[in-house]
Amino acid sequence: MxxxxxxxxxxxxxLFIFSSSSFCFASSSFLSSxxxxxxxxxxxxxxxxxxxxxxxxxxxxxxxxxEQTFTSEPxxxxxxxxxxxxxxxxxxxxxxxxxxxxxxxxxxxxxxxxxxxxxxxxxxxxxxxxxxxxxxxxxxxxxxxxxxxxxxxxxxxxxxxxxxxxxxxxxxxxxxxxxxxxxxxxxxxxxxxxxxxxxxxxPSDAFQVHAMIQILKRFGWTWVGLLVSDDDYGLHVARSFQSDLTESGGGCLAYLEVLPWDSDQAGLKMIVDVIKKSTARVVMVFAHEGHMIHLMDEVVRQNVTGQQWIASEAWTSAAVLQTPRLMPYLRGTLGIAIRRGEITGFREFLLQMRPDQKNNDNYGNSIFWEYTFQCKFDPAGWAEAGGRRCTGKEDIESVETEFLDxxxxxxxxxxxxxxxxxxxxxxxxxxxxxxxxxxxxxxxxxxxxxxxxxxxxxxxxxxxxxxxxxxxxFDENGDALPIYDVMNWLQLPDGRTKIQNVGEVKRSATKAEELTIDEDKIYWNFESNKPPQSVCSESCPPGTRMARKKGKPVCCFDCIPCSEGKISNKDFWSSPQRDHCVPKKTEFLSYHEPLGICLTTTSLLGTFICAVVLGIFTYHRSTPIVRLCFLCSLLFIGRPRLWTCQLRHAAFGISFVLCVSCILVKTMVVLAVFKASKPGGGDSLKWFGAMQQRGTVMVLTSIQAAICTAWLVSSSPAPHKNTQYHNDKIVYECVVGSTVGFAVLLGYIGLLATLSFLLAFLARNLPDNFNEAKLITFSMLIFCAVWVAFVPAYVFAILASSFGLLVALFGPKCFIILLRPERNTKKAIMSRGTTKS
The missing domain is CATH 3.40.50.2300 (Response regulator)
Incomplete structure (x- = not known):
């Protein structure tokens, strides 16, 4: 086309070049014309x-x-x-x-x-x-x-x-x-x-197609037939309708037929046969009223009923189709129509025209006047309406005519x-x-x-x-802001036809299509007076799923039993009968579970031991920095929340750095003391006074606090429902947010622990009675070994490393304080032991 x-x-x-251009003669008498x-x-x-x-x-x-012979003027x-x-x-x-x-x-x-x-x-x-x-x-x-x-x-x-x-x-x-x-x-x-x-x-056909698809979706019609005229109007609609219908998921075409311009009886019979045999109950027609006249003649001839006709704007308001002969088939038709408007004074303007005003200054000389009145162009209609013979002098205002409607x-x-x-x-x-x-x-x-x-x-x-x-x-393409009225064909009890407005579809400034329909006003040409069902396959019942039929459109499918969980979304799972969805069980480390109880008991026991150690050291005036690493593990128990996810990582990160930095400083002090005991080494002690030790611990801990702050601000840990571990359960856990931030936090703890271990290892040959290097070395060895398993055993690693520090470092001290008080004297501690080779 x-x-x-x-x-x-x-x-x-x-033709334009030869007919609309001027031809200038060459002779001198015609040079100026x-x-x-x-x-x-x-x-x-x-x-x-x-x-x-x-x-x-x-x-x-x-x-x-x-016919042109070209032997005379055409x-x-x-x-x-x-x-x-x-x-x-x-x-x-x-x-x-x-x-x-x-x-x-x-x-x-x-x-x-x-x-x-x-x-x-x-x-x-x-x-x-x-x-x-x-x-x-x-x-x-x-x-x-x-x-x-x-x-x-x-x-x-x-x-x-x-x-x-x-x-x-x-x-x-x-x-x-x-x-x-x-x-x-x-x-x-x-x-x-x-x-x-x-x-x-x-509006352009592009919007008309969108409007039609909105109507199809509104009534759940996914299986429709499409008839188009054999011209640019119809063929462009056919292309855009198929693609838009597929992209929008609005349904499928049962058939697509092109209507001939003339009354091609064989072609029309074939098209109507397709309509009659198809399971699609909805027929959309993008064609002019002339096409519809020929098509409906064949529909009446074959008596094809039970169809829901959907009209394009080209024939929605066509009076030539609103006849008693066609209304049994076309009543109930839904369609979109050009926006109706009112022109004030237009009727009075039409009534002022008279057929004898051949040379009226306002309207000029035109053969249009020959057709101004119905008497001139439709004598039969005039006679039927007025009940008298046409004379050409009738008053048009006194007769109901289409021209004045x-x-x-x-x-x-x-x-x-x-x-x-x-x-x-x-x-x-x-x-x-x-x-x-x-x-x-x-x-x-x-x-x-x-x-x-x-x-x-x-x-x-x-x-x-x-x-x-x-x-x-007008937009950049020359198109006006689109709006259509949604129309419905209704046959009144007296036989007359009424095309009523039942809604509108328009495009807003945001480019979104908006459909408004008053369904209570719609007349449906079916016994139930309800919209028909037009689907290729009925929706699958509970417990089954769609399986496409080979070689058929996506709207045609079989229903087969569902596999386990295939009707679920991320928060639901299929019931044992696979006929409805049930919420997945939400799983997290609870205080009421055996594991949660054990971890809570262990955490509280460790905290209690720390408190006892603190009391012992306070009572005996030999108190180290308080270790509270055990308490942070409690944050890992219970339903995760945003503040617990944020606090659990920051708490254990800062508390462990505080603990390990104290051990690191203590190790450095041990080395400095024994270095000072050698000739010329006394100056080193000035760098390890009480203020310097506290300041070093605060600086090392502040670095970890800064790391935690940056991590929480940039990509904070948050609660997360993990459905990957189990199909039928949701594991409620905390995700770390930024993996880089978490790695830096752990890496800093590991760095301090490694330094403590190396310094304690270097001090292993100092005299036994005074030397804590062996205890520090052993505690750091446990600490580092346990943290190798940190990723697969999160909470256990925290508790195990905490107990490692507590038992290995403070256990011997508590043993001396409580069970060997005779060794808890300055003389016994300061006495030199034998240096090991």
């Missing part, structure tokens, strides 16, 4: 003004193309099938321009005019109309200053079909002609590189906004102050030198609010 459109673009680009080679015969309507805006509308919905296509909404949309543009011209606050010194063309529902005719808008209508004109001057129109409102907008924008976009569409939704038109001057007041102004409201967007852009441009403009040299555009590309710059920055209260602005 893309190649087909590109071919059209190339053809009409050539140019002449168009040809002119399109189109249904048109014009009004002059200081600035002229163009418009393309579907006033007829079909065309007849005569005949042009003719239009047939009057489209009442199309005329109303054209009138809404005229009304908007009239309203702006009467507004003293918007373009006060500028009069807007218009040139409107009928596209007759055909790309060829719509493209021809666009070229005529860009080149002008004069058959012959004088050359003045090399044909430099204002273009015939400075902006175009249209076209309705995406395919036409693609073709027109591909050509006119080369000249940066601003085009503001009111009905073209193809997401491809958001490509700023291909369509640099295209804007629209209707303004209850659902949707495309018309978009046209209204498009005209105002161009007007506001022009107004902003004309208010530019010289020297502060956006163009080269900070210049401004003037009404005399105005060119279409200059409007694009201001159109991109437009931001205004309509009288209905809707904000109008």
């Amino acid at each position: 893309g190649a087909f459109i590109d071919s059209y673009v190339c053809i009409y680009l050539i 140019c002449k168009l080679w040809g002119r399109f015969n189109l249904n048109e309507m014009h009004k002059p003004g200081d600035v002229v805006l163009g418009g393309l509308f579907e006033v007829h919905y079909s065309s007849v193309f005569p 005949e042009q296509a003719s239009c047939k099938g009057f489209d009442t909404p199309g005329l109303r949309q054209a009138m809404s543009m005229i009304y908007a321009i009239d309203e702006i011209n009467n507004n003293s606050n918007l373009l006060p010194n500028v009069t807007l005019g218009y040139s409107l063309y009928d596209n007759c529902g055909a790309l060829v005719i719509g493209f021809s109309g666009a070229l005529s808008l860009a080149s002008g209508r004069e058959r012959q004109f004088l050359l003045q200053q090399n044909c430099v001057g204002s273009p015939p129109v400075l902006g175009i409102v249209g076209d309705s079909f995406s395919t036409s907008s693609i073709a027109i924008s591909s050509v006119l976009g080369l000249y940066k002609m601003p085009i503001v569409s009111y009905f073209s939704t193809c997401s491809c038109l958001s490509d700023r590189k291909r369509f640099p001057s295209f804007f629209r007041t209707i 303004l209850s659902n102004l949707r495309p018309e409201y978009n046209v209204y906004k498009a005209v105002y967007a161009l007007a506001y852009a022009l107004d902003d441009m004309l208010q530019c102050e010289p020297g502060r403009g956006p163009f080269s040299g900070q210049s401004c555009a003037t009404l005399q030198t105005l060119e279409p590309w200059q409007i694009v710059n201001y159109l991109q920055q437009v931001n205004f609010t309509t009288s209905f209260g809707d904000q109008v602005s």
